[in-house]
Amino acid sequence: MNAIKPLSQKEFLKIRDLLVSVCGIELKPDQDYLVETRLTELAIEIGAADFSEFHRAIIAEPELLPRVVDLMTTNETLWFRDDSCWNTLREVLLPKFFKQLEAGQPKIRVWSAASSTGQEGYSLAMLIQEECEKLAVPSLAERFEILGTDISTAAIFLGRAARYDSFTISRGLSQERRDRFFESQGGTFQLKQSIRDRVEFKHFNLMDNFSPLGIFDLVFCRNVAIYFAKDFKEQLFEKIAKQLCPGGIMLLGATESLFSLNAPFANRSHGNGLYYEVIKKG
């Protein structure tokens, strides 16, 4: 059996400081067990004899950081998560985007910034398809470009595969949509190719430079910043603002807000839902 010395309080404080300063992940003083239970496997894999060596290894090899972040955070996602968000999309944002397309904008670019196993991006692709058909202009759906990114290589792989078990498929997805957009294959459910083709997945670390991703009309950043310290949240939202076109929109999770944060967005509301329009200077 490979082994590593138990995490000492001193080591916990060093790793906690590193996680907050480099990754923005904030741990409470009593969460030392999370560091030990979630990072031991990685520490052993890289040959660290104790968490001091592991700490030094993370500093020396920044490419380990995405794996640390992946292990310290949770992959949790549902289909059409948070009704108010999807109502806002259907009733306010998609009609606005359809108008932009009809006015000659070549395409609408959307970024699902922590796409996990794909449910957010694919939910949007399904909703766009439904709304375009209601308007009798199905071709508009092809002019939406949806990018899903995640720090977890496994999540990206699963998102691209677009195959879900019966428990996962049932979380937030109606029977009607399941029947329409999925094919049942021996106990699993495969998303139809026409919807899969609408979403592209890329491995991406939110600590990196966003410029290569291009400019977006809409960014989903839901339940991502909950792990981050205030400074990191502000940096994240500032970076997202730079990637949004004028009038571009950011969506946060139902329990999140920009309250008390210095972020260049104006609050907008629709029903119970909040969304955030970027404020561009000059």
Place this chain on the structure above:
Amino acid sequence: MKTILIIDDSSSLRRIVHEALNILQFNILEAGNAEEAMAVLKVTSVDLLILDWHMPGMDGFDLFLSLRDNPQYTNIPVIMLTAEDRKDSMLKAIRAGIRHYLTKPFTHEDLLARVVQVLKLDLS
């Protein structure tokens, strides 16, 4: 194809985990207790165990310890998937050599991510 043995006394939980793992197309076996698990391990080469803690008879942690101390099985990685969520228990398991510890309720995404990591699957 990698072989995974799910050991849990709840047949419905075994079915849920089985379905989740099916997404990545493993050879999946099931055992309802430690005795059944040992019977499977005697005749089958297994790449990963997904193990519940609280089971009738020998509990999952004791089963893990007996496998860890047996040269024939010591290298089989184990992910503990359990309702046992006390910090002390988590630390005890990890310090004894359990590779990952997931508490119920769990997300299938997290389970698959940990399985991918432990089995070092190439997803590129």
